[in-house]
Amino acid sequence: MDTFQFHNMTLTWLKGGTTFMDGGAMFGVVPKPLWEKKYPVNELNQIELPSDPLFIQYNGHNIVMEAGLGYGKFTEKQIRNYGITDQSQVEDNLVQLGVLPEEIDIIIMTHLHFDHACGLTKWENDRLVSSFPNAKIYVSDVEWNEMRNPNIRSRNTYWKENWEPIEGQVVPFSGSLEIVDGIEMIHTGGHSDGHSIVLLKQNGETIIHMADLMPTHAHQNPLWVLAYDDYPMTSVFAKEKWLNEALSNNYWFCFYHDAFYRMIKWSEDGKEIIEKLDRT
Template identity: 45%
Template sequence: MKLGDFKIHSLNGGITQIDGGAMFGVVPKALWTRKYEVNDKNQIPLPTHPILIQTEDKSILIDTGIGTSKLTAKERKNFGVEYESKIEEDLKALELTVEDIDYVLMTHLHFDHAAGLTDNEGRAIFKNAIHVIQQDEWHEFQSPNIRSKSTYWSKNDGDFKEKLLLFEKEIEIYPGIKLIHTGGHSYGHAIVTIESEGEKAVHMGDIFPTIAHRNPLWVTAYDDYPMQSIREKERLIPNFIIQDYWFLYYHDVTYFAVKFDKGNNKEIETYITRN
């Protein structure tokens, strides 16, 4: 899609199949299955789609997918991985390589967003990029607790830390492109806002992972701080709708970008699908 002077692309970072109950928490299955497809194993398709922003002089990537050959056979089975990252092929189609990425912006460092940061030797995939991460998120990744160690994987660490830029509340890494700390899904979770020539978009990461999670109360069982996720969604989603933002999705199986109706902010006004 085009946003002002920017071009925004959805890349293929690989796919997972995650338990529907985990992705919708306490929401009854009878309700969430009206909004999102599910298979006979109670799994929902949860692809990973890193978002590439091309400005006049920079190539900026949001999150990195599940990588290539990073997951064990057991992990691929448990997470329903049917295929892994195709980022390099997608970049090639845009006449780019991983070496052309100038910034990598991380909403958070759970494995399905961070496995594409490094290869199996810990070498940075995007070796020329500055990697921007919220400070608390980075420190929990380095020293996870009894709960978070299941998704902050040490094998996703590596020499990208030699080009690491930490922030606390918010940072503008390029005119019109900001990371803003929200917490909720993880303590250091961040969202990304994008603005160019009066056009606006937001990627709310995993506090709004699919359009089925539009209701502020619909948060995942993976959210470490669900009340913080609810607080942020309750305030931010209506604000972004009123200001005519596009919502960009990393995980939604169907939608890449959506605008909601200002008059009835639960209704989709316009959209861009994956295909």
């Protein structure tokens, strides 16, 4: 497991499963000759996209950001369509770290699409139960409302199996919320109407987790947004705002879906990688 000590925060990336999704969908209107220079593609035009939660140990809290693909949540058709090659090892990873799922007290969910939220629940004796029964689950109120009442488009990714067992644990917020000192969630919209980003702040340094506004390092350009985005222009403007702030203030960028990097720090103009943590 890859780890990083961020002052008083110990960060560990857990293995949440891997999908291989259509590269064209992941880069939207960007022509393939451009994006394939930045991110490799296989013969089926698919790109590798891990879904690896971040485990944060901080001030006595056991925090998980994003929840991975879970285990045993997919039909054979879904495994084929989403190019799933491996499923979640989150529970095993936590045990290796000496932590039980019952000891997780905070879950941070940037949004609730299946590849982020399937790991919130698990099968136990033929019924679905919470994977982290003692945790408070933080998500924007907009996202939580759509999760429970999806529209004709979003019902393909907002599954009742991922919210019904954890309904009593959810803590919705509006606008922004400091969950604990140094960890802030901010509602951005864009990828989904309720999408949020996360800022980790310690001793004057910041890690920004832009979630699916910037799922990989190759999505740095504000105009390179996903065909999956429900509100692409909102994504563009939110990306531009936060990218400019992060670059000018020397933030780390943290990724959930990147097959190559856990974190990157770019030069102020965004053209060079000046520090990085590789995904091993």
